[in-house]
Amino acid sequence: MNLIEGILYTGIFVFAATGALKARTHQMDIFGAMVVAFATAYGGGTIRDLLIGVRPVNWVNDYLALGLVVSAVLIIFLLKTNLARFRRTLFFTDAIGLGMFTAGGIERSLAYGINEGYAVIMGVMSATFGGLIADMICGEVPNLLKKGELYATACAIGAVIYILLKKAGLEYNLGLFICVVIIVGIRIFSKRKRVHLPEI
Template identity: 80%
Template sequence: MNLIQTLLYTGIFFFAITGALKARTHQMDVFGATVLAFVTAYGGGTIRDLLINVPVNWVNDYFAMGLVVAAVLIISLFRINMVRFRKLIFFTDAIGLGLFTAGGIERSLMFGINEGYAVIMGVMSATFGGLVADIICGEVPNLLKRGELYATACLIGGIIYLLLKKAGIEYNTGLFICVVIIVAIRIVSKLKRLTLPEI
């Protein structure tokens, strides 16, 4: 298993956890939780792969499917209060954003997509699964909420990752920095209530 696969699998697990936690806040059963975990984990990557015309990454991948099922089972075994749920959802989502942005960029570059569009594909990989899951739950998607640097955090981290790559920074180091920057921006923007200007 190479680094990109490791990033994507880790991102799948964290996003599946996020989806399963969200399902519990909406009092879904195990089946509903599995559906929501699957959509959260795979929605963005599926759209990315269809757009760049490559095989969808989860087809025939039993290990990745197992990660989603494992996430649902783990969440079903733990009982904590709703305030902690919301905090846990936020942090697992932030980690998933960083992992999927980096993994989405690298997967796009691997299939010949130019750097500018690779960043866009990385942002889509990270955010569109959550967008679909929020719509299913009847919520305003985090992607569209004012006052939260969501896709913006992915965009900044993705651009910095490509700049580091051009500067000759070691591959693994660049990926790690990308993930840390995205997670940090997401957390700081939430805590400090940093917002983009209105139009």
């Protein structure tokens, strides 16, 4: 397993846990949690692969990825704590997942011949569209569209910086790490300081 696969698998687990936590806040049963976790973990990557022509899509025949989703749901099912702590955990796991999936989505797109500009878009979609689908299933306004939160914007900034660092010849692993840290940092900073884009 190479680094990018490790990042993607870690992202799958983190986003599946995020989906399971979201399902708990909506008092779903364990099957509902599986559905939301699956959508959160696979949604963005599935749309990305369909758009860039990858067949089969990333999760088909991948038992490790499926096992990570099931494991994340079972872990959340077994853990009991108060709702406020779950909400905080949900935010931080989501922020980490955003960073990992953005970097992973960019690298996967570049590997399939997508140019750098569209690889940035694919990275952002990989990171955000799974959460968008999960929020729609849960009947929430998607985080992607909420005022007052730099969500996709954080991914886009980190993605552009990653591409620039890559073009500058920065060491591969370090570039990936910086991309993830920047996205997580912007997401946390914008949430705490209420930084947001201007209204249209």
